[in-house]
Amino acid sequence: MPAFQENGAFIGEARYNQLLRMQRPPMSAQEFEDSVRRGLTVEKLRAALTDWLSVADNELEQEYRRRNDKVKLAVVSFTADSFRPQVSASDADVATYFEAHKADFKIPEKRKIRYLLIDIDGIRAKTVVPPADVERTYNNSIEQYTTPEQVRASHILLKTEGKDDAAVKAKAEEVLKQAKAGADFAELAKKNSEDEQSAKNGGDLDYFGRGRMVPEFDQAVFAMQPNQTSDLVKTQYGYHIIKLVDKKVATTKPLAEVRQQITDQLGYERAQAQAADLAQKLEKQISRPGDLDSVAKANKLAVQESGFFARDEPILGLGPAPEATNKAFEMKPGEVSGALRASRGFVIETLVSKQDPYVPKLDEVKERVRDEVIKQKARDASKQKAAEIAAKLKAAPDFEKAAKAAGLEAKTTELISRDSPIPDLGVAPAVEEAAFKMPVGGVSEAIATDNGTAVIKVIEKKEVTPDEWKTAKERFREELLSDRRNRFFGSYMMKAKKGMKIDVNRETLQRVIG
Numbered sequence: 001m002p003a004f005q006e007n008g009a010f011i012g013e014a015r016y017n018q019l020l021r022m023q024r025p026p027m028s029a030q031e032f033e034d035s036v037r038r039g040l041t042v043e044k045l046r047a048a049l050t051d052w053l054s055v056a057d058n059e060l061e062q063e064y065r066r067r068n069d070k071v072k073l074a075v076v077s078f079t080a081d082s083f084r085p086q087v088s089a090s091d092a093d094v095a096t097y098f099e100a101h102k103a104d105f106k107i108p109e110k111r112k113i114r115y116l117l118i119d120i121d122g123i124r125a126k127t128v129v130p131p132a133d134v135e136r137t138y139n140n141s142i143e144q145y146t147t148p149e150q151v152r153a154s155h156i157l158l159k160t161e162g163k164d165d166a167a168v169k170a171k172a173e174e175v176l177k178q179a180k181a182g183a184d185f186a187e188l189a190k191k192n193s194e195d196e197q198s199a200k201n202g203g204d205l206d207y208f209g210r211g212r213m214v215p216e217f218d219q220a221v222f223a224m225q226p227n228q229t230s231d232l233v234k235t236q237y238g239y240h241i242i243k244l245v246d247k248k249v250a251t252t253k254p255l256a257e258v259r260q261q262i263t264d265q266l267g268y269e270r271a272q273a274q275a276a277d278l279a280q281k282l283e284k285q286i287s288r289p290g291d292l293d294s295v296a297k298a299n300k301l302a303v304q305e306s307g308f309f310a311r312d313e314p315i316l317g318l319g320p321a322p323e324a325t326n327k328a329f330e331m332k333p334g335e336v337s338g339a340l341r342a343s344r345g346f347v348i349e350t351l352v353s354k355q356d357p358y359v360p361k362l363d364e365v366k367e368r369v370r371d372e373v374i375k376q377k378a379r380d381a382s383k384q385k386a387a388e389i390a391a392k393l394k395a396a397p398d399f400e401k402a403a404k405a406a407g408l409e410a411k412t413t414e415l416i417s418r419d420s421p422i423p424d425l426g427v428a429p430a431v432e433e434a435a436f437k438m439p440v441g442g443v444s445e446a447i448a449t450d451n452g453t454a455v456i457k458v459i460e461k462k463e464v465t466p467d468e469w470k471t472a473k474e475r476f477r478e479e480l481l482s483d484r485r486n487r488f489f490g491s492y493m494m495k496a497k498k499g500m501k502i503d504v505n506r507e508t509l510q511r512v513i514g
Contacts, residue, residue, distance in 0.1 A: 025334065049492060050485035055477060057121070064476050065464050070415040071435045072460035076386075076393065076403045077424040079452040083381040089373035097376075098362050098369045105365045110308035111328045115349035116296050117304065117318070117342070118236050118279050124271035125205070134262045138255050145253040148210065152246040153221050154185055154203035157195040159238040172232050172239035179229050185243045194238070195362045207248070219241070279339035279346035286336055289350040318342055324349055385455035386446035394443045399457040415462055425449050431456060 098105065138145070156179070158172045175192050179185055186202025193199035212216060217240060220233045224244040233240040278299070285295050295304045307316045311329060314320050321342035331337065331351040339346045362369065373428075389406055396402030403410040411423040418432050425431065428449040434454055438444065443457045 024205055046485065046489045050488050053481060053485055053488060055190045055480055055484070060473070060477055060480060061469060063465060063480060064469060064472060068417060068464050068472075069436065069467075070417050070462040071458060072415045072462075073422070073431075073435055074399055074403075074410040074457040074459055075413065075423055075425070075431075076389065076408050076455045077422075077452060078382040078386045078389075078446075078454065079424050080375065080378040080382050081452070083378040083452075084374060085373045085384075087374055087377035087381060089370045089377065093373050094366060094369050095362060097373045098365075101369075101372070102359050104372075106357060106359050107355075107364075108310045110310050110313075110355040112352045112354070113315070113324070113328050113349045114292060114303055114310050114352055115306065115315075115318070115347050116126060116282070116286075116292050116301055117344060118275045118282070118301065118339075118346040120268070120271050120275045120345040123274050123345075124267050125268050126273050127274070129263045129266045129270070133266060135255065137262050138258065141505070142252065145246075145258055147249045147251050147253075147441075149222070150207045150209050150248045151221055151224075151244060152207045153205050153224075154184075154189060154243045154245060155195070155198065155205060155217075156193040156203055157198075157238055158187045158192065159194045161238070169239055172241065176229075176232060176241050179241055179243070183227070188241075192346065203243070204245075207246075275345045279348070279482040282347055283339040286348055289334060289336060291336070292348065292350060305352065318344060318347065321347065323347075324496055345380070382452040383446060383448055386455055390444070390446045390455045393455055393457075394445075399443060410457070412459065415460065422454070425451050428454065432473070 060118055062266055074325060156172075158168050158175070159343040160168050171192075175188060179188055186204075189199050189203030193203055195203075198205055210222060212218070213221065214235045214237070216233055216235045220230050220240075221242055221244060224230060225244065226244050227508060228244050230240075231243040233242060242382075282295055282299065286292060292303050297303075304317045306318070309315050309325070311325060315328075318324060321340075321344075324337075324342055324347045327337045327340055328351055329348065333351050333353060336350045337348055337350055339372075341347075345368075389403075389408065392406065393399055393402050394421075400410045413422060416422070418436070419427055422428050422431055428447075428451075430447050430449055431454055434444050434447055435458055438458045440458050440461055446455050447456065
């Protein structure tokens with residue numbers, strides 16, 4: 001695996017184990033390798049279930065264009081929040097709204113548990129890490145604290161793909177001559193480089209280490225000195241002119257600088273291991289709700305009660321704890337769980353009681369309802385104001401000036417694709433739908449969004465060209481197929497878990513997945 005390789009070679013057992021111990025939670029090599037094996041098994045099962053999926057060419061192109069066509073807009077937004085101070089909600093308004101929307105305020109099923117927490121931080125506070133252990137860890141994983149040699153360079157790239165190599169080389173030599181003569185390298189890059197990402201930054205590639213670039217580029221740049229400009233460097237992409245900006249030698253942090261970091265790391269690992277061992281021991285001693293108190297007392301731990309919580313709410317004293325929450329909603333009153341993972345450590349819990357879902361009385365949710373009424377009135381006010389202004393903006397010869405004359409600001413976006421955030425509105429599907437249907441220069445009516453209302457003008461459109469589509473087609477086919485296979489597999493497994501009693505016949509499974 002790339003994460004455990006350096007220059008194509010395995011990083012070694014000591015560093016491998018060190019990296020695994022740094023995970024949260026820490027993992028042993030056996031645990032990690034078992035998880036990799038399980039992952040491979042899942043991938044084989046996924047392939048067996050989803051390899052039949054395909055996507056038609058016309059559907060593929062339509063989706064690619066949907067994702068990659070772009071539009072530039074001038075946006076005048078009327079956020080609902082800006083109208084909140086102008087509206088109010090009387091008790092009569094609140095009561096009327098509640099009667100019409102009772103289902104929106106339904107209180108979901110809730111559960112209450114008692115639990116024993118084995119707190120990793122509490123154990124960590126009592127854990128002493130000997131200095132000798134810190135020093136041994138540092139020496140065994142010195143590479144982790146070493147920053148390899150790095151350089152900062154700028155480059156100018158002239159691409160050769162689909163072009164006459166000799167002509168590109170001749171142009172590159174002309175640019176090189178200017179660079180060697182002392183011309184501003186950043187300006188040359190902005191004007192000539194075909195690496196669009198770096199060209200807009202004057203060719204700057206920032207700092208990078210060995211192996212980050214293609215071999216020819218790598219070899220050239222690491223042989224240079226600061227402020228030196230290379231001769232032409234040919235790679236698979238074309239001809240490069242490189243200027244070395246800075247060079248940093250490899251450095252190793254001294255033990256004094258990382259001692260506390262290593263101490264904390266070892267302390268956490270040991271506390272984690274102690275907590276896991278204690279949880280395993282205690283879960284064997286707890287079979288009835290009453291055992292929680294006696295076992296907690298014997299081990300100087302405390303039993304806590306949560307109060308009622310819904311599936312999407314944190315547990316009092318635990319915070320977000322998915323395993324504990326899921327188990328609470330599976331158990332019957334009086335049942336006891338095994339040891340469950342939580343962000344703070346391990347939990348053993350018993351279900352105390354459950355509260356069925358119900359529609360509350362207005363008094364229980366009155367302020368929530370009032371807030372919804374105010375939100376709705378603010379949205380309505382934003383729509384009304386936007387509709388008034390939209391007529392003026394559509395009739396005006398200059399959208400931006402007309403907006404300014406009305407005391408508003410027309411904010412201009414970059415070229416954006418669908419699902420991109422829009423100033424003041426965030427992601428706004430209704431605005432996107434209108435924008436991509438409108439011609440350049442067109443001005444919309446008032447468009448309602450979740451956060452208010454907007455009026456837009458289309459400044460520019462950039463659609464996918466036939467050449468772009470031809471280049472991207474097969475790569476995008478794999479991307480789209482992968483996405484669909486993942487969604488199909490996830491949906492299949494979810495339905496299987498809900499609707500079937502699953503018995504794993506390992507012999508049959510092995511035949512299916514090989």
